[in-house]
Amino acid sequence: MLAVPDSIDIIIPTFRLDEQYLLPLIHLPKPGGWQFNYYVIADNPGVKPGAELQRLAKEGVIHLFINSENKGPGETRNRGIEAGNGSWILFLDDDIVADSDLLLQYVKATKEKATAIGFIGLTDFPVPVNAFTRALDAAGLTSIFTIAKKKEQFMWGVTANIMFKRSALQDLRFSPLLSAIGGGEDIDLGARVSMLHGTQFMCVKEARVTHPWWNHAQPHFDRFTRYGAGMALLLPRFKKFTWYAFPNPIEGWVLALLCAPLFFIFLSWQKWLIFLAAIPLIDMGINYVRAAGMGYRELKVAYYMTLLRCSTEWGMFKTMIGQGKPSYFMKRINVDFTRPRHFRTNRWRITKLVIYLILLSLLIFIK
Template sequence: MSSNSIDIIIPSFRLDEQYLLPLFHLPKPAGWRFNYYVIVDNPTVQPGQEILRLAASGEIHLFINPENLGAAESRNKGINAGSGDWMLFLDDDIVADDDILFQYVKAIEAHPGSIGFIGLTDFPAPMNTFTRALTAAGLTSIFTIANRKDEFMWGVTANMMYNRAAMQELRFSAIFPKSGGGEDVDLPAQICLRNNARFICVKEARAVHPWWHDGQPHYKRFERYGEGMALLLPRFKQFTWYAFPNPVEGLLLVLLSAPLFFLYLSWEKWVILLLAIPLIDMVINYIRAYGMGFRELKTGYYMTLLRCSNEWGLFKTIMRAGKPGYFLKRINIDFTRPRHFRTNRWRIIKLVIYLLLIAALIFI
């Protein structure tokens, strides 16, 4: 293993030179060795001339997978190809600050025994209602965890550094969705638990991530994140807890209760209850967004669709795996030991609204 060396591992599908070339040419601290490992998970890609030149000269190590292996296996390929003391994972579409490598080296020199570091991955300012909904729903919050925490159990691989000695034989698991979702929670959490330590947050090591799909509405990514959360549940049972039903689970419970419901109420009232579940969620989401300064009514609508996409991914993965015992279960993604049941003011408000609605349907 090389002393004072950092492997920079970049999995890529697009090989977009407008993002990659600035990463290759980042200013580098003296006295440190940097090796780039670019793993292309797209066998049909045609590398540009400059990337081919850099690969031929040995300035980068370029690997093109013969088939689509997925994000986890591509990162593992980069890990196994290198031998540096430290491994910096970067996404292929970020714009890093010029001093990002200096900031990571500064962190290493200050904390040489650390298991690794979480950099700051910012997003541009919200550009439309959908990106404001993403922000209000908290779906970008883990990217900016370094702004709020000194240490944490995991961070996104868009901008995160690992100590090879702490990782040892652990690798990203291929059980998670190929396009990513859950594997960047699983591996660092395992490293933390094994080493009884946490990753140090380095907000000065900053990069900017563009809005996915140019900020246009899309939901598959967040469904995939839900799939990843479902796959984490059996791997970290000690950090799971039961929750109030989310809209997807609530709709299922109302559908399953239809025969019993019709014994006491008309089908029209049952339909009202069925329709009320997403509507109540939209209202509460809008109130949350309004409190954060996002005033468009459509924000609550997008937040609900985003949440339901995530929750549908969670639910379908649990059912497909034949693990109905995980229905209504959640995982503490900060990996603190939870109570058996958790609530907050929004869940309490929602429960009160549901109880009032059911009472109204029964007595009116």
């Protein structure tokens, strides 16, 4: 099917069909001379569309689909890709608030950079409102959402606000496996499109949306476990961009358990337990220093940062083992897809190594 020139398919996967967010997106101001087609796809067989969404669907303003079974966000977006034929494909989340000129900014970008494979918009978050959201910020878990503020181009962007050129996308689609996991599918597809064409997505910080804090800003960790699982699945897909790292807390525990007989040559079992308990506490201390450097001086922020990190790491570890790939233990991936050194370190890893060595020396030599 040939793509229709000067047309944008706007694909919004949703679970809730919440008209509070969807209707403002549907009614965004639109530049003249362009065709806009909305594909609202509910990944929830039991959801009931509201009266206004039903009216818009009946009048042909939107195309409304309800999956017969839960397929995950990636597969749901794939359904929208197949349903449309716009020359550009804009992915938006179902809970964002878009600036009123969002579509105007994207159309402007296509005119100024017509050869681009796509555009990464800016996805902002509100100001942190509690210790948990400050931890999200300090841990860098929102940084990729705002990549358009920092870069002119990048290999991939979050699907909350990104536009692909259909001709650049070709037959590539979101991975069903990553979609089922619920993490990493946006990295995977964007990187594959970029690599296929030997170029990157252009960043358009003026095309801005605001994303609410997940879970109403309340502490939760399952999302970040899924993110870690997705990262584990990306490692074998992009082997040449992987590298070995200093063990994270989850890997530190695993190593300490596997090496317990060696530890017992030098330590009593009580001291070995002290060492096990110290692993997350050392990480929390490092996180406190990092957060304090950003102006967040609450111990609770460091506590949540450590739990968030451990959640991601647990997702990576259990998925790696579940996939039968223990060789990826202590491996990481460069998500900017630059070629890494075989082993990387930084001041925080060096600091932790020094603290570990001092602690072991104290436990061994102090009777």
